[in-house]
Amino acid sequence: MRIVLVANRKSGSGRTDGDRIRRLLADAGAEVETRAIDDLDDPLPTDTERVVVAGGDGSIGTAARAAHTAGVPLAVLATGTANDFAGALGLPTDLTQACRLAADPDARTEQREIGLANGRPFVNAAAAGLSAVASRLAKPHKARLGAFAYAVGAVRAGLTAPHVACRVLVDDEVVFDGDAWQVVVAVSGAFGGGSNIGGTRHDDDRLDVAVVPAGSRLALVRHGYHMRRGMLTQQEDVPHHRGHEIAVDVPRGTEFNVDGDLRTLDPARFALLPGRVRVVVPT
Structure with missing residues (x-):
């Protein structure tokens, strides 16, 4: 080998x-x-x-x-x-x-999709809003707390971070236009040290996008619970769509958490790399 x-x-x-x-x-x-x-x-x-x-x-x-x-x-x-x-x-x-x-x-392999965020590859999720703020707040604590640092960052972000204005288009159709706590473009849908939006597929050649509309901070507790259980997209007040190309228009300078790395995407455009990669997995 x-x-x-x-x-x-x-x-x-x-x-x-x-x-x-x-x-x-x-x-x-x-x-x-x-x-x-x-x-x-x-x-x-x-x-x-x-x-x-x-x-x-x-x-x-x-x-x-x-x-x-x-x-x-x-x-x-x-x-x-x-x-x-x-x-x-x-x-x-x-x-x-x-x-x-x-x-x-x-070893056994599984086919997995690869997303592109403005041409750069990612395999999990790209998120603007609370996830990006949480990632920034978690960074100083990662060496000491490990993955738990993301939970600490998420709590602080939920208490203090503002919502973000965003316009989401899926295959050129507007599916959301307003203020949101968070917008997540997903391949596997996993992010934040154990959270997952849920509802994604690795064999449909489409990206997923889920939006948590702005509302009361108290409702964020419910959404956070469902993200930890991989059930966010099952919530009736969370728009969830699939498509080949997704555009997320946010104010200039807005950061995205892309597989744990903070990036500014101006404009933010997402697609899938044609074909899939074979990933080694346990039997």
């Missing part, structure tokens, strides 16, 4: 030990070549059989696109803070077990 390893040492507050991961993959029988995440736009070696990414959710999209382009499976080692993508797929949290799975040539 010839593997290209992409290890983001900045993920998980520095917990990604590329040298140890390389040894574990080699012990599992793999031949490993290391590639920097910034170099994944360059073609992979022709004998590459698998791409392995070690890092947080923000690293996965870039590695997924590289694996998709090369026509090989992607294996994910959950060494970030939230690890929402790995959690949604039930991937091992123990690094030794995860490396064994990643290096197993007979």
Whole structure:
């Protein structure tokens, strides 16, 4: 098994030990070549059989696109803070077990979609409003609290953050125009250290978008509860739509939380990368 390893040492507050991961993959029988995440736009070696990414959710999209382009499976080692993508797929949290799975040539794979936010790949969700504020507030606490930092950030955002004016178009049709606490464009739908909008599919070649309209802060408690249970889109007061292309018009400078990374998208346009990537999953 010839593997290209992409290890983001900045993920998980520095917990990604590329040298140890390389040894574990080699012990599992793999031949490993290391590639920097910034170099994944360059073609992979022709004998590459698998791409392995070690890092947080923000690293996965870039590695997924590289694996998709090369026509090989992607294996994910959950060494970030939230690890929402790995959690949604039930991937091992123990690094030794995860490396064994990643290096197993007979491992099962599942087809997964890759989203594009203004052309940049993502695999979970891009959210404006409370999620972006919560991510910024969580950042100082991630080294100490781990994934729980997102819960702390979410509570503070729910108590203090303002709503955001947004206009949402799905395949050029306006589906929402007004103030919202949060708007989420979703691939897997996972975000925020264990939350999920729910209702997404990984085989329909469409993106999902869910909007939490502005209202009382007390109602946010209910919405937060349903996000933690993956049932947000089941709420009657939460518009939920699917489409090939989604546009979210928000005030200039509004930040989006894209797979855990804060980005300003002006304008914010979302689509799916044609085709899917095969992701290694447990049996």
